[in-house]
Structures are given as structure tokens and as C-alpha cells.
Amino acid sequence: xxxxxxxxxxxxxxVVSFAQKKEIKRAGKAVEKGEYQEAKSxxxxxxxxxxxxxxxxxxxxxxxKGYALVGNGENVASADLMQAAEAMKKAKELGHEEAQExxxxxxxxxxxxxxxxxxxxxxxxxxxxxxxxxxxxxxDTIYLYYAASNAVNGQDYDAxxxxxxxxxxxxxxxxxxxxxxxxxxTGEEERMASKEQRDLFVKAGxxxxxxxxxxxxxxxxxxxxxALIYIEKxxxxxxxxxxxxxxxxxxxxxxLMQAEADMYYKMGDMKKYRETIEKxxxxxxxxxxxxxxxxxxxxxxxxxxxxxxxxxxxxxxxPSMKNARLxxxxxxxxxxxxxxxxxxxxxxxxxxxxxxDELAKSRQGLYRDALPHLEKVLENDPxxxxxxxxxxxxxxxxxxxxxxxxxxxxxxxxQAEGTPANGQ
Numbered sequence: 001x002x003x004x005x006x007x008x009x010x011x012x013x014x015v016v017s018f019a020q021k022k023e024i025k026r027a028g029k030a031v032e033k034g035e036y037q038e039a040k041s042x043x044x045x046x047x048x049x050x051x052x053x054x055x056x057x058x059x060x061x062x063x064x065k066g067y068a069l070v071g072n073g074e075n076v077a078s079a080d081l082m083q084a085a086e087a088m089k090k091a092k093e094l095g096h097e098e099a100q101e102x103x104x105x106x107x108x109x110x111x112x113x114x115x116x117x118x119x120x121x122x123x124x125x126x127x128x129x130x131x132x133x134x135x136x137x138x139x140d141t142i143y144l145y146y147a148a149s150n151a152v153n154g155q156d157y158d159a160x161x162x163x164x165x166x167x168x169x170x171x172x173x174x175x176x177x178x179x180x181x182x183x184x185x186t187g188e189e190e191r192m193a194s195k196e197q198r199d200l201f202v203k204a205g206x207x208x209x210x211x212x213x214x215x216x217x218x219x220x221x222x223x224x225x226x227a228l229i230y231i232e233k234x235x236x237x238x239x240x241x242x243x244x245x246x247x248x249x250x251x252x253x254x255x256l257m258q259a260e261a262d263m264y265y266k267m268g269d270m271k272k273y274r275e276t277i278e279k280x281x282x283x284x285x286x287x288x289x290x291x292x293x294x295x296x297x298x299x300x301x302x303x304x305x306x307x308x309x310x311x312x313x314x315x316x317x318x319p320s321m322k323n324a325r326l327x328x329x330x331x332x333x334x335x336x337x338x339x340x341x342x343x344x345x346x347x348x349x350x351x352x353x354x355x356x357d358e359l360a361k362s363r364q365g366l367y368r369d370a371l372p373h374l375e376k377v378l379e380n381d382p383x384x385x386x387x388x389x390x391x392x393x394x395x396x397x398x399x400x401x402x403x404x405x406x407x408x409x410x411x412x413x414x415q416a417e418g419t420p421a422n423g424q
Contacts (some may be wrong), residue, residue, distance in 0.1 A: 024057055027064045039068040056236050059094035062087040066102050073109040078125055081110055085086045086131050107133045111143065114150070123154030131163065137176035145218065148225070157229045164226045168246070174218030181207035219246070220255025227263040239263055261293075270301045295327060304331045325377045326387060329370040333390075339363050367394045385414050 008239040023046035030039035041117040046053075050061060069084035070076055084106045092099035111170040117126035128146035134140055143299045148163035182189050184206055192198035199339075201207040223246035230239035243260050250256055254279050261276040281290050295310035310333055311324040320323075343359045371394055377387040388411050395404035 024061050031064050031067045036068045036071040059091050059096035062091040063096050070109045089203030103136045107136045123150045127151040161229050164222050176215050178213045180211045182209045220259040231266050270297045273297050288314045292324050307331050322377050325373045329373040332370040
């Protein structure tokens, strides 16, 4: 009797195993036809007995599951994408020859979904999907970099720090060759998807001047972000140590020196910031932006004359730098406050009256010194309403009513035309 019962059980197992194999095959056919819901149904039926399947059947199961969950790649739920990634990884572990292609499909779906999340400011979800995409193919380190950026935007500093440290340990630079050519119709330089595409367009005669350019290294940016995250976490010593370590690995790297300067700026250490920027200037003496930044730091340190000199140097190197001209004017006008304070403290004696008149004259001198810089800004940028308002106020203070009213009319016109308040 026991033998008969055992035979019956074995027979039942054979039937279940056969049915399971049948369901997995049906799921595969449904996936091929694009009938993903039907495929999921077959896979759900097969999953209960999956432990009894052989390795090849399990590999098929996970491959089809990954494809069924991703579907056509549009509007896929985050949970389904994550499950699809896990399924494809299992299919690969089990040696399925099509798993690599399946992983690429899931990776593309993850990246596209992450872009959609990023555009709607769902930064945490975007970061998770991009990291998952990277784990599917660790050659795609750029996705880990983008995951870190999204983690920062989502203020998940622990995750961002983990990703950036991993990128640093991998020696990631983010450098790539960019293939460009100039569109003959527009005259604009455009980046192409590949060398082959660019060469094809050039051969067709629609593009000219083919170029190959190497993008800048992101090592400095990564080092800076690691340091800034530590600062955000209130761990300044770790920030400095991280930056020092990066500098030792890449001595003389100008981007790292700039990152170090940014770190000190974030810490509020303007003195160290300026010292570092001056070292960067030794390697980039014609960089107008660096002189502009030195002007900003000097102004924040209260070194107004020094700030003006830096701003003037920036303008000399880049005459279009309107913010430098604006800042010169504002640095000059910042000297007004102590003059006004002293004027208000004076009494009614003859000596005080004489002092008052001298201070009033000095105050007007500041207005006259600032005015040419503001007028130059407005000349180069006629829609800069900030400069226009300051010019108007200066004319009123100098009792130049006619000029002030003319500028007021100009401002009214700007506002009527919808010029933004900052003139941008």
C-alpha cells in the first residue's frame, strides 16, 4: 500500500512540473506578442512551484518576468521597474544567454523613468532608479553620477555621499569625447550622437567643420560635492580632509583648487577662499570669472577698494561682464551708509554744520563715481531694470530731476513690457 501511495505522489509531481513548464513557455510567447498582462498571469501560476523547476526553466521564468513587468517601457510603476531589475539579474545569474539584452531593456526604462521623476522634482525616486540602472551594468558609471546629483537635489546627503565616494574610489572622471559639427543652415555648433552620425551629416553637405572635443573632468566637482555634503552635515574637518585627499591624488588640478575655494566659501572662511582662488589664478591668469569671484570675496571681507580692483580686472578681461560693473557701483554705494550715519549724529553747531556739508559733498561724490558704471550696464543691457532704478535714485539724490524723471519713464516702459525685476 505504501508503495502505491508513493507512486501516486510522484505521478502528481510529474503533472505539476509539466504544467509549470507549460505556463513558463506560454508566458514567453505572450511576451513575444507584447501581451504583458497575459504573461504575468501565466508567470503567477508557475511561480508557486518554481522551486521544483530546473535551472533553465528558472532562468526563462525570470527573463520573462523582467520583460512582462517592464512592458512597453511607458508609465511603468517604480515597484515594477525594481522587480524587473531583480528578475533580470537572477536570469543572468542563472546563465540565460538573453539576460544581458534584457538588462539593457530594463536599464533604459529605469533611466527614462528617472528623467521623468527628475523633471517633476521627485529626486529621491530618480536617484534610486539611476543607481539601480548602474548596478545592472557597472560600466555605465555616469548613471551613478546622476544618481548622486539627484540625491543632493533631494537632500538625501547620506545617499549622495555614498555614491560620490564610490565614484571617487572608482577613479571616475566623466570625461568623454564629444563629436560636433556646425549646422550650415543655422551656423550653430551641434553635438552628434556618434562619430558615424556626424561624418554622415558632413558627407551629406548639411554640416561643416567636424570637431572632436574632450569634456572636462568631473573629479573636481565630485571632490567639491563630497566636501560640501560634509559641511552641510556640520562636519567641516571631514570636508577639509576629503579635499586634501583629493588634492594629493591630483596635484596641480585647477578644478580641484576651484572646488577647494568653493568649500571655504561655503564655510564662510573668506580669507582661505581668496588665498585658494589666488593660487588658481596663477594657473589661469586670464580667467575673468576668477577675478570676479575674488571681487565678491573681498567685498564680503569689507575690503572694498581691493574688490573694485578685482572687478575692474574682470571687466578688462571680459567687457561684457555686467555683474562686475554692477558690483563696482554697489561697492562704491556701500560707502554711503557710514557717511549717512555720521551725518545723522551731528548737532546744530557751526562746526557740526560745516562737517555735515563736507559729508554731504562726499556722499554726492559717491553717487557720481557709481553713476558711470551703472550707465555702462544699462547701455550694454537696456532691459536691466535694477541698474535703471539705481540710476533714477541717484539722479534724484543729485537733484537732477529731469534726468530722474526720464529714467522713471524708461522704467515704467520696461514694466509695461514685462521686464523681470532683476533685468534678466
